[in-house]
Amino acid sequence: MYEPLEILKRVYGYERFHPLQEKVISHVLDGHDALVLMPTGGGKSICFQVPALCRDGLTLVISPLVALMRDQVEALKANGVAAALINSTQTLEEADQVLQDIAGKRLKLLYISPEKLFGGFITGRLSQWNINLIAVDEAHCISFWGHDFRPEYTKLGRLRELLPGIPLIALTATADPAIRRDILAQLSIDENSVFQSSFDRPNLHLSVLPGQKRFERLQEFLKTHRNQAGIVYCLSRAGTEDLAGKLSRLGYKADAYHAGMSTEARHRIQDAFLKDEMTIMCATVAFGMGIDKSNVRWVIHWNLPKNLEGFYQEIGRAGRDGLPSDTLLFYSYADVVQQLKFLDEASPERRELLTAKLDRMKQYAEAMICRRRILLSYFGETLEEDCGHCDVCENPPETFDGSVVAQKLLSAVYRTGERATLRHCALILRGSHAQEIVEPGWHDLKTFGVGRELKFEEWMEYGSQLINAGYVSVAYDRGMTLQLTPLSRPVLKGEKSVPLVKFRSFEEKKAAAPQPKPAAADDGDPELVELLKAVRKKLADEHEIPAYVIFSDKTLKDMASKVPKSSLEFRQVHGVGEVKAESYGPIFLRAIKEWLGTGS
Numbered sequence: 001m002y003e004p005l006e007i008l009k010r011v012y013g014y015e016r017f018h019p020l021q022e023k024v025i026s027h028v029l030d031g032h033d034a035l036v037l038m039p040t041g042g043g044k045s046i047c048f049q050v051p052a053l054c055r056d057g058l059t060l061v062i063s064p065l066v067a068l069m070r071d072q073v074e075a076l077k078a079n080g081v082a083a084a085l086i087n088s089t090q091t092l093e094e095a096d097q098v099l100q101d102i103a104g105k106r107l108k109l110l111y112i113s114p115e116k117l118f119g120g121f122i123t124g125r126l127s128q129w130n131i132n133l134i135a136v137d138e139a140h141c142i143s144f145w146g147h148d149f150r151p152e153y154t155k156l157g158r159l160r161e162l163l164p165g166i167p168l169i170a171l172t173a174t175a176d177p178a179i180r181r182d183i184l185a186q187l188s189i190d191e192n193s194v195f196q197s198s199f200d201r202p203n204l205h206l207s208v209l210p211g212q213k214r215f216e217r218l219q220e221f222l223k224t225h226r227n228q229a230g231i232v233y234c235l236s237r238a239g240t241e242d243l244a245g246k247l248s249r250l251g252y253k254a255d256a257y258h259a260g261m262s263t264e265a266r267h268r269i270q271d272a273f274l275k276d277e278m279t280i281m282c283a284t285v286a287f288g289m290g291i292d293k294s295n296v297r298w299v300i301h302w303n304l305p306k307n308l309e310g311f312y313q314e315i316g317r318a319g320r321d322g323l324p325s326d327t328l329l330f331y332s333y334a335d336v337v338q339q340l341k342f343l344d345e346a347s348p349e350r351r352e353l354l355t356a357k358l359d360r361m362k363q364y365a366e367a368m369i370c371r372r373r374i375l376l377s378y379f380g381e382t383l384e385e386d387c388g389h390c391d392v393c394e395n396p397p398e399t400f401d402g403s404v405v406a407q408k409l410l411s412a413v414y415r416t417g418e419r420a421t422l423r424h425c426a427l428i429l430r431g432s433h434a435q436e437i438v439e440p441g442w443h444d445l446k447t448f449g450v451g452r453e454l455k456f457e458e459w460m461e462y463g464s465q466l467i468n469a470g471y472v473s474v475a476y477d478r479g480m481t482l483q484l485t486p487l488s489r490p491v492l493k494g495e496k497s498v499p500l501v502k503f504r505s506f507e508e509k510k511a512a513a514p515q516p517k518p519a520a521a522d523d524g525d526p527e528l529v530e531l532l533k534a535v536r537k538k539l540a541d542e543h544e545i546p547a548y549v550i551f552s553d554k555t556l557k558d559m560a561s562k563v564p565k566s567s568l569e570f571r572q573v574h575g576v577g578e579v580k581a582e583s584y585g586p587i588f589l590r591a592i593k594e595w596l597g598t599g600s
Contacts, residue, residue, distance in 0.1 A: 012046070021050075036169060038197045039199045086112045178476045204327055207327070228279065253277070255272065257281055295553035331366070368397040370393050422482060425482065457503070472485060524556075535591045
């Protein structure tokens with residue numbers, strides 16, 4: 001059995017684990033289950049790939065999309081790891097070869113979709129495969145309360161019967177408290193086996209602009225992001241094609257991607273983007289899940305997303321290498337209307353849930369408090385101070401002491417036994433005798449009518465601010481009722497003041513919208529970075545793999561900063577493992593030597 005840190009250095013070229021990774025790996029290697037909550041780019045894959053390489057046997061990885069599997073398998077192979085996948089795009093001969101490799105104990109990791117896992121002959125063979133670990137990636141897909149619910153994921157609980165005693169690790173980057181409870185219940189994971197790192201992605205700059213004159217604003221944005229890879233998410237298929245056409249006519253390397261295209265066309269366009277042959281992808285949300293392209297420098301939402309989980313996952317495709325990246329959301333109320341139309345086809349229970357989540361997305365877009373605090377609060381995480389790295393923090397609005405307002409609303413939440421929604425609390429404070437208030441007896445509460453001085457809309461606005469700031473949370477699996485958080489107690493006891501932004505209409509809010517902030521400058525000599533990118537591109541084309549599989553932008557910039565001149569120095573570069581040092585080291589060292597010889 002190998003030591004985890006030895007695997008990390010030898011295979012991946014990293015000197016140390018990220019926070020929490022080491023704890024998860026130790027927990028799993030001790031034979032325990034785990035639920036791992038980490039943001040996109042936070043290193044979730046390391047949590048199951050390292051244990052897989054530490055011990056004998058095969059690790060079974062459940063993954064929802066072909067693109068996700070293909071990218072991870074290619075990256076593992078580039079690092080010298082024996083990995084394979086079974087999916088619907090394979091020929092019978094290819095699938096048979098994978099099965100032979102498993103039988104011959106030549107594989108360490110097998111990626112498979114739940115459809116393939118339960119759809120035929122696979123389940124009967126699992127007990128013969130010497131499986132040492134089960135990894136369920138994108139675990140939020142198991143939950144009805146999630147934004148990307150997939151019914152086939154609900155069968156995964158059967159693995160407990162098929163593979164008794166085998167540790168299971170579930171991983172996701174988008175899970176609010178309701179989804180977490182669901183994952184734990186369906187996969188029979190103990191609450192004490194939850195590992196949560198911060199969902200904060202401090203390298204991402206967050207901003208929102210009004211939807212008017214979007215194309216003009218986009219052109220201004222692109223002037224500060226020349227030749228940088230980025231994604232523009234559009235609501236409709238036609239929208240992707242129209243925008244890609246406009247950008248192409250202006251000389252940008254842009255293309256469209258949506259589910260209405262043929263499989264062949266989607267693969268061609270996706271590969272062009274992954275290989276840096278095309279820099280701007282105009283896409284619907286059909287694109288991106290599992291695409292491990294590390295050098296996406298920006299993500300723009302052309303229209304309002306339908307929920308914060310999807311939005312967080314989509315902006316997370318920028319800056320996976322940890323380098324500064326920008327995110328921009330265009331917002332207009334017309335987008336809200338369009339999203340509401342899409343919900344008409346949902347079942348009543350599902351429609352209520354999705355409408356509530358759309359409302360939280362709308363609150364984010366209209367908010368005048370730190371956007372990062374809103375995102376983190378949604379996932380149950382508290383940020384005590386404003387981030388200083390979003391458009392609101394950089395152009396802060398005037399606030400007033402809203403402690404009394406907060407106490408009244410939090411008191412209503414408390415006195416209803418945390419069984420009321422925000423709407424209910426607003427009606428209680430206004431002194432409404434509506435049936436939904438009188439029936440549960442809430443008209444007899446001490447807080448009934450204590451907030452008549454504010455309009456219903458004002459209470460809804462201030463309630464939204466308190467939710468977004470983390471003083472209360474919304475339990476989506478409990479009828480969207482409000483729940484007090486640890487932050488609420490000192491407010492109720494008068495020990496902490498609460499700043500609130502004065503209620504304003506949306507038209508007033510959007511009047512002074514700030515411009516997006518350009519990304520920070522590159523590390524290392526820019527000329528050398530570009531030269532190394534050209535070397536990487538040539539190698540990627542020769543091997544017919546995406547450029548980032550060779551090395552990430554972060555690795556190239558560290559290389560340009562350290563300027564290694566020997567094989568030993570080359571191995572000190574971030575992200576250079578043994579296999580890649582042997583395969584690519586001489587080529588990059590030669591390029592650096594030639595660059596130095598030019599007098600640079």
